[in-house]
Amino acid sequence: MMGVFLILLWIMNMVQPNIFQAEGVQVFPPVNFTLTVSALAEVFLHWKPNPNQEQKNYTIRYDVEIITPVSEEYDTKKTHSFRTAVLHNGFLARIRTLLLFNDLQMKSDWVMGELKPPLGAAETSVTNLSCVTYITIYSTVSLHCAWFPGKRAPEDTKYFLFYRYKTYTEECQDYSKGKWNRNIECRFSRTHIDPEEVDNLIVIHINGSSKYAAIKPFQQLFNQNAIEKVNVPRNVTVFLEQNDLLAKWEKPISSFPEECFEYEFCLCNLKSGSKQILKVSSNDFRLRIDVTCRYSIQIRANHYICCERGFWSDWSEILYVGKH
Numbered sequence: 001m002m003g004v005f006l007i008l009l010w011i012m013n014m015v016q017p018n019i020f021q022a023e024g025v026q027v028f029p030p031v032n033f034t035l036t037v038s039a040l041a042e043v044f045l046h047w048k049p050n051p052n053q054e055q056k057n058y059t060i061r062y063d064v065e066i067i068t069p070v071s072e073e074y075d076t077k078k079t080h081s082f083r084t085a086v087l088h089n090g091f092l093a094r095i096r097t098l099l100l101f102n103d104l105q106m107k108s109d110w111v112m113g114e115l116k117p118p119l120g121a122a123e124t125s126v127t128n129l130s131c132v133t134y135i136t137i138y139s140t141v142s143l144h145c146a147w148f149p150g151k152r153a154p155e156d157t158k159y160f161l162f163y164r165y166k167t168y169t170e171e172c173q174d175y176s177k178g179k180w181n182r183n184i185e186c187r188f189s190r191t192h193i194d195p196e197e198v199d200n201l202i203v204i205h206i207n208g209s210s211k212y213a214a215i216k217p218f219q220q221l222f223n224q225n226a227i228e229k230v231n232v233p234r235n236v237t238v239f240l241e242q243n244d245l246l247a248k249w250e251k252p253i254s255s256f257p258e259e260c261f262e263y264e265f266c267l268c269n270l271k272s273g274s275k276q277i278l279k280v281s282s283n284d285f286r287l288r289i290d291v292t293c294r295y296s297i298q299i300r301a302n303h304y305i306c307c308e309r310g311f312w313s314d315w316s317e318i319l320y321v322g323k324h
């Protein structure tokens with residue numbers, strides 16, 4: 001009895017996928033898969049349905065697999081998509097057709113697509129790139145980046161930095177130079193980075209030229225909030241109320257509301273030399289202290305909850321309370 005049941009199950013399993021076969025349906029890979037660089041660190045992937053692919057009542061989708069630089073898989077009904085990725089080591093992806101009918105699916109073979117890495121001599125690209133953004137009092141964003149020249153970059157190497165934010169791209173005009181007069185820092189006092197946006201990417205592209213070698217370009221993607229040097233908390237006041245220390249302050253200059261900030265409160269007992277750092281998520285603070293001692297107080301801020309944490313602000317100016 002069990003045997004018959006199993007055989008029945010087995011037959012049902014065999015029959016199901018055969019609906020495609022019974023109808024003689026075949027699935028063909030997409031054609032003319034093309035990759036183009038559509039902006040700095042952005043790839044436009046596009047392809048055509050296979051002209052031999054019969055449509056009938058089936059749903060056609062495409063599986064896309066990005067292999068390098070960062071692996072990612074997704075499927076789409078469209079015959080194109082955009083991807084943001086660092087391209088200095090090339091870009092490799094493959095696609096296939098998916099034919100869907102109820103719960104059944106058939107997959108074609110894969111088709112590969114590749115963008116070759118840009119030319120350039122080994123170890124001529126910049127290293128240790130770091131970038132920081134600052135929100136100004138005018139609610140604009142400035143950007144500052146620094147790097148080291150590549151180990152084998154010739155003395156006459158000239159580096160050029162570009163940033164891209166969404167569709168806007170701009171070349172740096174304000175460089176600082178290091179040894180041998182090579183650019184090692186760049187400043188944009190004003191950018192198109194929107195301080196109200198959350199977790200958007202800033203693309204940095206640095207290429208260069210030299211008479212003696214082809215300079216390999218370098219790219220890096222930064223989360224706009226993760227590289228923000230947060231402003232200092234404002235209007236910090238501290239006073240004593242009986243045996244308690246009370247402190248109040250305002251959030252730093254920022255487009256984010258108060259709830260987005262956390263603070264570190266540094267309390268130093270100048271008599272004993274002991275130092276405490278307390279995490280606070282509100283804009284005020286009360287603490288029982290020994291009022292016979294004198295204390296120094298400083299506060300610094302960071303954003304979180306609303307977006308990625310940034311770089312901690314500088315400490316506020318030192319304030320003192322208590323007896324000498």
Ligand SMILES: *[C@@H]1O[C@H](CO)[C@@H](O)[C@H](O)[C@H]1NC(C)=O
Pocket residue numbers: 031032048049051
């Ligand atoms: C694929 O590209 C070739 C050559 O550019 C072209 O002749 C052909 O029509 C394209 N196929 C489709 C389905 O667009």
Ligand SMILES: *[C@@H]1O[C@H](CO)[C@@H](O)[C@H](O)[C@H]1NC(C)=O
Pocket residue numbers: 056057
């Ligand atoms: C397609 O669907 C229509 C209506 O759902 C049906 O009448 C027809 O037989 C189907 N054709 C095939 C080839 O499956």
Ligand SMILES: *[C@@H]1O[C@H](CO)[C@@H](O)[C@H](O)[C@H]1NC(C)=O
Pocket residue numbers: 127128
């Ligand atoms: C530069 O980056 C490399 C690799 O990430 C690291 O090992 C090195 O310490 C960095 N150099 C400096 C001076 O920060």
Ligand SMILES: *[C@@H]1O[C@H](CO)[C@@H](O)[C@H](O)[C@H]1NC(C)=O
Pocket residue numbers: 040160162207208209
């Ligand atoms: C550097 O990159 C920019 C932006 O892609 C490009 O316009 C420029 O020609 C490149 N310069 C060199 C020297 O490769």
Ligand SMILES: *[C@@H]1O[C@H](CO)[C@@H](O)[C@H](O)[C@H]1NC(C)=O
Pocket residue numbers: 234235250
């Ligand atoms: C800080 O205090 C000054 C003077 O009391 C006041 O004018 C200003 O609006 C305060 N700033 C903030 C951010 O509350």
